Amino acid sequence: MSETVQSSDFDKTFTKEIFEEPGAEKIALCFNCTGCTSGCPMAEHEGNYNIRKILRMANLGMKKQLLNDPYIWYCTTCYKCQERCPQGVQNVDALLKIRTIAVHSGIMLGPHRKVGQVVVKFGHAVPINDDTKVKRKKLGLDEVPPTVHKFENGLKDVRKLLKLTGFDKLVAEEEKK
Amino acid sequence: MTKLSFFLGCIAPNRYPGIEAATKKTLDKLGVKLEDIEGASCCPAPGVFRSFDKDTWLALASRNIVLSEKMGNDILTVCNGCFGSLVDANHILKHDPVLKEKVNNILKEIELEFQGKIDVRHIIEYLYKDIGIEKIKSAIKKPLDLKVAVHYGCHLIKPTKERHLGSAENPRFFDELVEATGAKSIDYEDKNACCGAGGGARTAVLDTALKLVNNKLKHMKDAGVDCVVDACPFCHLQLDVGQTEIKTKFGDEYGIHILHYSQLLGLAMGFSPEELGIDQNFVKNSEFMRKIGGVHNE
Numbered sequence: 390m391s392e393t394v395q396s397s398d399f400d401k402t403f404t405k406e407i408f409e410e411p412g413a414e415k416i417a418l419c420f421n422c423t424g425c426t427s428g429c430p431m432a433e434h435e436g437n438y439n440i441r442k443i444l445r446m447a448n449l450g451m452k453k454q455l456l457n458d459p460y461i462w463y464c465t466t467c468y469k470c471q472e473r474c475p476q477g478v479q480n481v482d483a484l485l486k487i488r489t490i491a492v493h494s495g496i497m498l499g500p501h502r503k504v505g506q507v508v509v510k511f512g513h514a515v516p517i518n519d520d521t522k523v524k525r526k527k528l529g530l531d532e533v534p535p536t537v538h539k540f541e542n543g544l545k546d547v548r549k550l551l552k553l554t555g556f557d558k559l560v561a562e563e564e565k566k
Numbered sequence: 567m568t569k570l571s572f573f574l575g576c577i578a579p580n581r582y583p584g585i586e587a588a589t590k591k592t593l594d595k596l597g598v599k600l601e602d603i604e605g606a607s608c609c610p611a612p613g614v615f616r617s618f619d620k621d622t623w624l625a626l627a628s629r630n631i632v633l634s635e636k637m638g639n640d641i642l643t644v645c646n647g648c649f650g651s652l653v654d655a656n657h658i659l660k661h662d663p664v665l666k667e668k669v670n671n672i673l674k675e676i677e678l679e680f681q682g683k684i685d686v687r688h689i690i691e692y693l694y695k696d697i698g699i700e701k702i703k704s705a706i707k708k709p710l711d712l713k714v715a716v717h718y719g720c721h722l723i724k725p726t727k728e729r730h731l732g733s734a735e736n737p738r739f740f741d742e743l744v745e746a747t748g749a750k751s752i753d754y755e756d757k758n759a760c761c762g763a764g765g766g767a768r769t770a771v772l773d774t775a776l777k778l779v780n781n782k783l784k785h786m787k788d789a790g791v792d793c794v795v796d797a798c799p800f801c802h803l804q805l806d807v808g809q810t811e812i813k814t815k816f817g818d819e820y821g822i823h824i825l826h827y828s829q830l831l832g833l834a835m836g837f838s839p840e841e842l843g844i845d846q847n848f849v850k851n852s853e854f855m856r857k858i859g860g861v862h863n864e
Contacts, residue, residue, distance in 0.1 A: 430760045431767070434777040463774065466612065466765035468724035472734050481725075488617040497618070498770045504614045512607040514614070515576040521583060524846050528587040534579035535602040543605020546676040550629060553672050556622040 394449070403452035403490070410486040412479025416448045425470035425480055431463050438463040440470055440480055447487060456491045462498055492559065505560030512537030512547040568696075570687070571634040572600040573641045575648040576608050577799035584843015585799055588828035589644050589689060591842070595705050595835055596697050600642065603633050609643075609651035612721075613766035616651070624665065625672045627655035631686070632678045640685045642692060644828060646798035647764065649688040650721030656686050657728045688722055690797045690827060691731055694739045702746045707836035709748025712857070714830070715786040715822075716741050716751045717796040717805065720760050734758070743827065744795055747834035754789035756782070763804035773815065779808045783820045793823045793854055795830050802826055809849045823851040833858055 408414035419441070426432050426441045438460045446455050455461065464484050471480045491497065508514050513536065522532045537544040551557045570593075578585040593600055607626060615623040631652060634641045643649045659666045660682040670679055693702060723734045731737065735758070741751040762768065762778025783805070786794060796802050806824040813819050824847060832842040839845055839860030 430762070430778055431774070434781070435774050462770050463767060464765045465720070465760050465762055465767045465775070465778070467720040467760035468734075469720075469760070472724055472726060485617050485620075489619060492618045498766075500770045501614050501618070501766050504611065504766075504769055505618065508608050508610060508615075513576045513580060514608045514611040515580050517580045521580055524843065525579075525583040527846075528583055528841070528843050530583055530587055534574055534583075534586070535604055535606075536574055536579065537605055537607045538580075540605035543607065546605070546629065547607045547626065549676055550625045550672060551622065553675055554619060554622040554625055556619055559619060559622075 394451070398453070399450035400452040401450045404448060404450040406490060407447050407483055407486050410479070410482050412477065413483035413486055415476055415478040416444045416483060418476040419444065419448070419478060420476065421445075422475060424473045424475065428469050428473055430467060430469065431465055435460075435463055440464065440484065443487070444478065444480060444483060447483065455487060456494055456496055461487055461491065462501075497560075502560050502562075505556065509548065509551050509557050509560065512544045567597055567599045569599045569601060569639050570642040571603045571637050571639040573603055573606060573609075573630065573634070573643045573648055573652065575643065575645045575799065576611070577803055578644055582799050582802055582826070582843065582846070584846050585644055585802070585826040585828055588826065588832040588837070588842040591837055592828050592831045592835060596693075596701065598697075601637060601639060603630065603637070603641075606630050606633060609645075609648040612647060612651045613764055613769065617766060621668065621672075623651065624655050624659065624669050627651050628659055628669050628673060628680045629676070629678060631656055631684065632673065632680050635681055635683050640687055642687050642689060644689045644797075644826065645800060646688070646719040646721040647800050649686065652686040653688075653728055654725075656682070656684075688797070690722060690740055690743065691729075694743055699742055699746050702743065702831070706747060706834045708834055710830070710834050710858075712749040712792045713752045713790065714744050714749045715754055715789060715791040715794045716744050716757070717761065717782075717794055717801060718758060719796060719798045719801045720764060722797050740797065740827070744830065747830055749795075749830065749834075752789045752791050754791070755785040761801040761804045761808075763800050768804060772811070775804070776808055776812055776815065779804050780812050780816060780818060783809065783812070783822060784818070786822060787820050791822070792857065793825055793851075795825050795827055797827055799826065806848050821849060821851050823847060823849065823854040
């Protein structure tokens with residue numbers, strides 16, 4: 390048995406913040422048909438992942454529980470649930486908003502932080518490596534693609550944008566305590 | 567000759583350059599000139615960036631779009647993830663004046679401005695809508711005798727609101743493109759299921775993400791296909807590298823060769839497997855390589 394939910398746990402400003410995302414406010418119209426969860430490819434393999442539950446918790450304003458719920462990171466953003474929802478709830482967009490609030494509260498998974506840092510450094514989430522350089526050469530392509538990898542000014546601009554939006558700080562390593 | 571800006575993304579140029587080479591070769595045969603977007607970056611990857619910070623996601627995506635606006639070309643992507651980021655960001659910025667102004671205030675610092683003048687295209691829907699099945703058929707020199715498992719992936723067709731490609735429940739256009747090469751698209755269980763890589767899942771919860779692709783590979787193998795044809799380098803990586811990870815972690819072995827559509831089309835146009843980088847996959851199937859006339863070194 391899970392613990393009883395107390396209304397004192399609800400934070401309606403959290404719900405309001407999520408509802409800023411267009412289509413997320415339709416969570417309030419959910420009548421629990423379970424079309425979203427029954428077709429979810431992730432739920433088929435990970436029974437603890439339940440998009441309907443996540444969005445119901447969002448509607449109630451269960452901020453602390455949701456932001457610390459490891460399963461908000463399991464969605465593959467396949468959009469199947471969003472396409473099928475008879476009430477037009479933008480499930481995935483709402484979930485991404487919940488993740489955004491988590492990240493801005495300092496909650497993010499290590500591997501995601503790393504990807505962010507790699508983009509800050511290289512401008513690519515998956516940068517070139519020696520093995521691929523050999524493959525490119527065999528195909529008659531330049532060893533380095535004509536992206537930020539080849540054009541330094543492009544990389545400078547990307548880094549400038551990431552600084553302006555504060556993304557570089559957002560994904561910077563936490564200070565060691 | 568039609569001109570398009572070729573948006574490379576990350577995984578195609580930096581892990582599967584065969585997809586880049588095959589796209590250039592095949593579109594050239596179809597009368598499309600691809601131009602490099604010099605200094606383009608990560609789209610940025612929707613899993614991390616759209617999750618973390620929408621403004622950053624929009625700023626980086628819009629920079630890539632604006633670089634192509636300046637070239638006066640629509641963008642061509644060969645990746646569902648890049649398509650997802652760029653088509654959605656382009657749509658949002660074209661329709662939301664407040665966000666557009668916000669993004670332009672950031673872009674101003676690198677002397678760029680989003681104007682909303684171009685469209686973002688994915689190679690599959692571009693070939694289907696703008697080139698057409700008949701023209702593709704007329705460019706085929708070596709019709710392929712192959713049984714193919716078609717993998718649409720998710721972001722080529724979903725969310726449908728910005729794609730205009732019809733229903734996401736039972737799409738057919740990609741199958742038609744595959745069959746234009748002479749190959750046969752074989753139906754398999756849960757054909758439209760996600761590969762499991764997206765949304766940051768492969769990055770953060772790999773073992774669970776692999777369960778999704780393991781299921782998918784099993785259904786493909788049960789259907790008796792010769793190979794898989796996809797439309798996305800990230801699905802491609804999950805299906806190809808994923809097989810080696812599944813073998814280590816779960817002990818299941820499939821040995822299925824994974825091709826991007828550009829590579830399948832290239833074969834049918836008469837290019838060799840080596841010219842298309844089909845021999846550069848992590849999982850190679852020697853029987854398949856023999857079937858398509860390639861040299862296979864174990």
